[in-house]
Structure formats: structure tokens, C-alpha cells
Amino acid sequence: DTAVSQTPKYLVTQMGNDKSIKCEQNLGHDTMYWYKQDSKKFLKIMFSYNNKELIINETVPNRFSPKSPDKAHLNLHINSLELGDSAVYFCASSQGGLQETQYFGPGTRLLVL
Amino acid sequence: AQSVSQHNHHVILSEAASLELGCNYSYGGTVNLFWYVQYPGQHLQLLLKYFSGDPLVKGIKGFEAEFIKSKFSFNLRKPSVQWSDTAEYFCAVIPASGGSYIPTFGRGTSLIVHP
Numbered sequence: 358d359t360a361v362s363q364t365p366k367y368l369v370t371q372m373g374n375d376k377s378i379k380c381e382q383n384l385g386h387d388t389m390y391w392y393k394q395d396s397k398k399f400l401k402i403m404f405s406y407n408n409k410e411l412i413i414n415e416t417v418p419n420r421f422s423p424k425s426p427d428k429a430h431l432n433l434h435i436n437s438l439e440l441g442d443s444a445v446y447f448c449a450s451s452q453g454g455l456q457e458t459q460y461f462g463p464g465t466r467l468l469v470l
Numbered sequence: 471a472q473s474v475s476q477h478n479h480h481v482i483l484s485e486a487a488s489l490e491l492g493c494n495y496s497y498g499g500t501v502n503l504f505w506y507v508q509y510p511g512q513h514l515q516l517l518l519k520y521f522s523g524d525p526l527v528k529g530i531k532g533f534e535a536e537f538i539k540s541k542f543s544f545n546l547r548k549p550s551v552q553w554s555d556t557a558e559y560f561c562a563v564i565p566a567s568g569g570s571y572i573p574t575f576g577r578g579t580s581l582i583v584h585p
Contacts, residue, residue, distance in 0.1 A: 361513070390573075400560065400575035413572065447514065455571035456502050456521075456564050461514035 360384050361462040363448050369468045370438055378433045378465045380448030388412075388454055389431035391423060394445040394464070405455060406431050413455070438469045472497035474563050476576035483551055484584050491546040491579050493535075493561030503544040504562040505535055506575075514560065520544065521566070531555070553585045 361382045370376055382389060390413075391403040404423045405413035411423070420436045435442060448462040475494045483489060495501065505517040518529025525537040535546045544561060561576040 392575075398558070398578045400562075400578075402573050415572065449514075455573065456566060458504070458516050458519060459573070460516075461506075463513050 361448055361450055361460050363446075363462040363465050365465060366463060367466050367468075369470065371470055372438055372440060374438050375434070375436045376438060376467070377435070378446055378448075378467075380431045380433070380462055382429055382448075382450040382460070382462075384450055384452070384460060385429075386450035386452045386460070387428060388451045388457075389425065389428070390449040390451075390459065391431065391433050392447040392449065394447060396444070400447065404431075404433075407454065440469050443467055443469045472501075472563055472565060472572075472574050474561055474574050474576040476559075476561055476579050478579045479577070480580045480582075482582045482584065485553055486550050487583075489546070489548040489551045489555070489581070491559055491561075491581070493544045493546065493576060495542050495544070495561075495563040495574070497542075497563060497565055500566040502564045502566050503535075503537060504564070505529065505533070505544075505546050506560045506562060508558040508560070508578075509554075510557065517546070517559070551581075551583045553583050555581060556583045557581055 388407045390405045403417045406425045409425045422434045425431045445464045449459040451457040451459045477492045503520040506514045507517045508514045520527045520537045528534045559579045564573045
């Protein structure tokens with residue numbers, strides 16, 4: 358059973374397009390995250406949701422909008438994609454809050470042309 | 471804002487060699503510390519963590535790490551590496567006080583172990 362899953366695994370698109378990445382966790386965790394891993398492999402947190410409530414928004418452009426329909430899902434929608442958005446996006450979840458162990462998804466490799 | 475430095479970006483070892491990967495962080499308060507590992511083609515997964523207590527923590531697959539508060543360090547060690555330890559290793563810090571529980575990751579260390 359996959360604990361944290363993301364779709365799609367790869368996403369290639371043109372500048373200016375709008376795209377979404379979906380994340381689901383079946384661990385029963387309360388908190389979910391989105392991270393961006395840049396070309397230098399730095400993992401930077403973008404958003405965190407706890408029980409569908411936004412608790413972290415780390416100076417991410419407004420073009421990025423997370424949506425959590427329920428506590429098992431945290432989707433990431435990106436408007437007007439730019440070249441600099443090319444990266445690997447990781448979803449993660451944890452039980453009990455931000456300080457706990459995080460369980461990561463496989464990542465979505467986004468390439469904007 | 472806190473930061474995490476992993477000074478070794480690429481490490482190449484032969485099997486049975488000893489391993490030490492450095493991790494230093496900058497944050498003045500209490501922290502929770504983590505090492506995550508990403509094996510080729512797999513998810514990031516927890517290797518070990520330190521919250522409090524004994525500063526020498528043991529993780530999976532024979533790994534251990536020592537928290538030295540005075541040096542703001544949490545170095546990862548393994549006495550004898552195996553080919554299967556080839557992976558990316560990420561150190562992470564989360565403040566445990568101050569109200570800003572923002573996780574910060576290092577840029578990772580790529581370990582290649584030759585058989």
C-alpha cells in the first residue's frame with residue numbers, strides 16, 4: 358500500500374499554462390505539506406495544512422494555490438507557469454503536527470518549457 | 471530564519487569504509503533534528519531523529535547520529551557502509567520552540583558506495 362501518493366509523476370508543459378498536482382495519504386495523518394526541490398536539491402517548504410486549515414505559507418507566489426478537500430488530500434494548483442517553476446514537487450504528511458516525522462510522496466517532476 | 475548546512479555534497483566510498491556526513495544548523499533555540507534518506511527511485515524516508523534525551527541516536531540500517539549542542543551539529547555516521555547505502559542523505563531541522571515550526575532541509579549529500 359502506498360502511504361503518500363502523488364500524480365502525475367512527470368509533468369511537461371508550456372509557459373503560461375495552468376496545471377495541478379494531486380496528493381493523497383492513507384496514513385490518517387492530520388498534517389500535509391508541499392515542498393519544492395530546486396536544481397541544487399534544496400528542499401523548501403511551500404505550504405502546510407492541518408485538518409484542512411492552512412498553517413504555513415512560505416512566501417510562495419500567488420500563482421500557487423493549495424487546496425485541501427479533506428485531511429487525506431492536498432492538491433497544488435499552479436497558474437501561469439513560469440520557467441522558474443521547473444522543479445521536483447514533494448508532498449508529505451505527518452501525524453500530530455509540524456515537529457513530527459514526515460512521510461514523503463515520490464515527487465512530481467515538473468518541467469516548464 | 472534557521473539554515474542547515476551539509477558541507478559534503480558528494481561522497482564516494484568503498485564498501486566497508488566508515489562514513490560521517492556533516493550537518494550544521496543555525497538556530498538559537500531548541501530544535502528537533504532529522505536525517506532522511508532517498509534511495510535511488512524511492513521516496514524520502516526517515517533514517518533517524520533526535521528530539522531530546524541521549525544525544526547519540528540510533529536509526530535504521532546501522533546508522534547513528536550525534537547531537538552536539540555546543541557545535542550546532544548533528545552528524546550522521548556508519549562504521550561500515552554497504553553498496554546498498556548508495557543514496558541521497560538530507561539533514562533537517564525543525565524549531566521546537568519559538569512558535570515558528572518551519573522545517574528546514576539541507577541541500578543533501580549524495581553518497582556512492584563502490585562494491
